[in-house]
Amino acid sequence: MTILRRLWTPRDGRESLSVPDALRRAELRRREGRYAEAGALVARALEIDAGNLHAHLLAAYLHVARRATAPAKEEFHWVLGHDPNHARALLGLARIAFEERDTRTCHDLLRRALRFYPEFPEASALLELVRAREAAPPAPVAPAAPRVERLRLPGTGRALIIGRTDGGLIASQPVTDDAKDVSEALARMLQVATAALRRAALGPLHRAIVEDRRDAVFTRTDGELIVSLALPRATDPTQGLLDVNRLWSATQHELGLAAGPPATAPSSTPADTPGAAPTRRIS
Known part of the structure; x- marks a missing residue:
């Protein structure tokens, strides 16, 4: 005390x-x-x-x-x-x-x-x-890191974490000593949220906004991959989701998980936010 x-x-x-x-x-x-x-x-x-x-x-x-x-x-x-x-x-x-x-x-x-x-x-x-x-069985060997220098962050972007839902870090931008710890903490938080949604019969977690004192971390996951983008807390949620969706597409392309070229629309370009999966806010 x-x-x-x-x-x-x-x-x-x-x-x-x-x-x-x-x-x-x-x-x-x-x-x-x-x-x-x-x-x-x-x-x-x-x-x-x-x-x-x-x-x-x-x-x-x-x-x-x-x-x-x-x-x-x-x-x-x-x-x-x-x-x-x-x-x-x-x-x-x-x-x-x-x-x-x-x-x-x-x-x-x-x-x-x-x-x-x-x-x-x-x-x-x-x-x-x-x-x-x-x-759980032993964690699989991490795939090759994507060339994250090609993943263009929006102007207000503070950090990008690409990881697996078991907490494993695939890549980060910028590269920092604590990126692995951040990836693990984010994965555990999403695991808890996913379990709570499942118990409430609300379906799987696809998108979330995780807030702390300084940032709003816009996150997208498919149950295996996690892409999270730290932006200022004042960021408009719709714009933040558009930014993380663009980086999600680019990451999928770099990892060879999606056919065709990555999304090229800049973060300031209006676009339709996918409405199939609701966004969960975690604070």
Whole structure:
């Protein structure tokens, strides 16, 4: 909690807020990706009620959003220390274990959550992924990397990741040290979303917009290949989808997965966005 207070303790002269009001606003800011403001509101709530479970749970979520795993675990464990069967805290730790590829710990946490809350769709969806990972054969050898220098990013494009749904990195632009980690994290996020959609009988995942504090990552997948394009959060969704669709076609061409030449329309050219598969927004 010390880290949270150091990062997000607000200034004096603030509006008077009750703990429930502060936490409601914090949850809204968190869902909008405004993590610093959300953290300040959580810190204010904890100044008044240091033992509030909801505040500590929100603090854990904010640490996860900032990829601060150690303090996130501390907050989730704090919640479980006061409520050993807290479903959301168990799920939060399970998701971290899944990210860390600690399958046994993830499995145990999910079974524990489902023992007390059998109708917990998010835990059930993640458990399906854990079982699929345990049963999965070794990952196939990666195909030859496409010549990504030929894949022209739009003017506002920040990064391009081309990978497989098992998390394997095929190529990135620009080439960075963390591209493999980004590819793996994106694949795991899409796996969870795919499992949730399947359980809700909403069909497979084809397109998604994954948002963080800075970027909107426009993503397209066919269940085997993933192409993701990071653009500013203010990007119009229709334009972002057109951009990633163009790069999808070009990537398919480079990998030899599609007949004919790649799409050549520039990102600023209006075009019809395919409507057969709805876009899922993940934040």
